[in-house]
Amino acid sequence: MAGLSTDTPRPTEIKLRQQSRLLEVSFADGKTFQFPFEFLRVHSPSAEVRGHGPEQEILQTGKQEVIINHIDPVGNYAIQLNFSDGHNTGLYSWDLLYEYGVHQNDMWQRYLQRMDEAGASRA
Secondary structure (H helix, E strand, O other): OOOOOOOOOOEEEEEEEOOOOEEEEEEOOOOEEEEEHHHHHHOOOOHHHHOOOOOOOOOOOOOOOOOEEEEEEEOOOEEEEEEOOOOOOOEEEHHHHHHHHHHHHHHHHHHHHHHHHHOOOOO
């Protein structure tokens, strides 16, 4: 993995909100993003989800009820999320989480469109 961008603010707080199924990440620039567990699971940066090259992304279905059981820190640059479906191979770097926060709505709409085109279910 490439080094962290020096332009990306660092997280100041990470909160796991089990009841509302949200991971809340606050950054040093004052921005706070709330990520639904399902969003983070279907956009996992793992090879299992992203594939091994361009256009090889694997559509994740049936993840609506997934929860994050716990978070493991990875050095001082990322976290590893352990999901209730057993998935835990994606490393969520600070750069990635910030990028996801900025583009969350577009990413989610694209995911819903892909689900619709595939006739797949989130449940």
